Amino acid sequence: MRIAELSRVGGVSTATIKYYIREGLLPSGRLTSSNQARYTEDHVHRLRLIRALLDLGGLTISSIRDIVTALDSPVGSVDLRAMVAKEPHAGPLATIAADPRTIEKVRSLTEQRGWTAPADSPEFATVVEVLDTLRELGQDRFADRLDDYAEAAQRAAAIDDEILGACDGDGNRAESLVVGAALGDVLLSALRGLARNGSGTAPSPALVTAGRNGAET
């Protein structure tokens, strides 16, 4: 198909398609003349993957470039999941030096649950970081329920593993892994929101402020 058709089917402008090609997200079409290129169903599929990771997964163009490069690369040793992990989770908060007790707490959690991920994995660092931040914000109630949240997360992970296990030997496994990691978090987050009984509105935030600002005046 021509770029106009790809644009129609993919639901993105031709300018955007050319931008993705320039950025290395989308392979260029097969040139049929000096100013004509042909695109295939693979381009349509790749375009959909890009939009899903961008619009739903909230990934950056550069993260997506790394991911599709890995998907297209013959080397399978790169950690695709780490690429899906978003920037905010990358480094520790400037205000926080990890509390050794928190690190120990997470290490024993992973040990008790038989989780194989190493203590130097980005996920491990993120868990420690969130727990320390919750305590710093006086939200210990959440940190105290770590094992219960871990149980819920483990159930979701078990489903992921079953699905990806079923993909083994399937050429599409690499993409399933990326999509599952990126869209799975969005799905779980939205389902968790739907499942909450409590309303999202605050009874009287004024109480908070009155209490706080009181100290200032």
Add this chain to the structure above:
Amino acid sequence: MRIAELSRVGGVSTATIKYYIREGLLPSGRLTSSNQARYTEDHVHRLRLIRALLDLGGLTISSIRDIVTALDSPVGSVDLRAMVAKEPHAGPLATIAADPRTIEKVRSLTEQRGWTAPADSPEFATVVEVLDTLRELGQDRFADRLDDYAEAAQRAAAIDDEILGACDGDGNRAESLVVGAALGDVLLSALRGLARNGSGTAPSPALVTAGRNGAET
């Protein structure tokens, strides 16, 4: 305390503090002279909340402005959780018009599980959007396990509700709600990553591409 002290304790530069004040994220200090302001522990706390939502929660400055404005407002009728929901989840993908069967599927899921969130909630729209996108990407395996993922999400939500229930009448509930929604997703996502047994590396992504590009050449 003076701004230099607030900067030291909060772990952010004075320039950043002034930026947050200009942007309406942080209340200004109490002026003690024409060029001197005093800050309180409330400023330290608010600064930590801003950093947590920004660095860990991945929220934008403007989302955080809306949130802290709501936290400081006497009107409690605003949906704080909706404010925490990130942009990517806001609107439907350009490429996708929601499939009525998917909407029906999600409606029956919420009905069966006794979830009270309305069908016009952003979370409902996000679930529909993710399911349609998964099918469009040929990842039906994930969409087919919707109820299992819902079970895992419901467990996490039950913990949230217990914690927020314990906060009722507590002036800090509004902030707990925001922190729980923003950091809870990050925590669950990281725990889910830790809990996975499957490695994040692809056996041979080359297979994917060989199969795909083959059609182009």
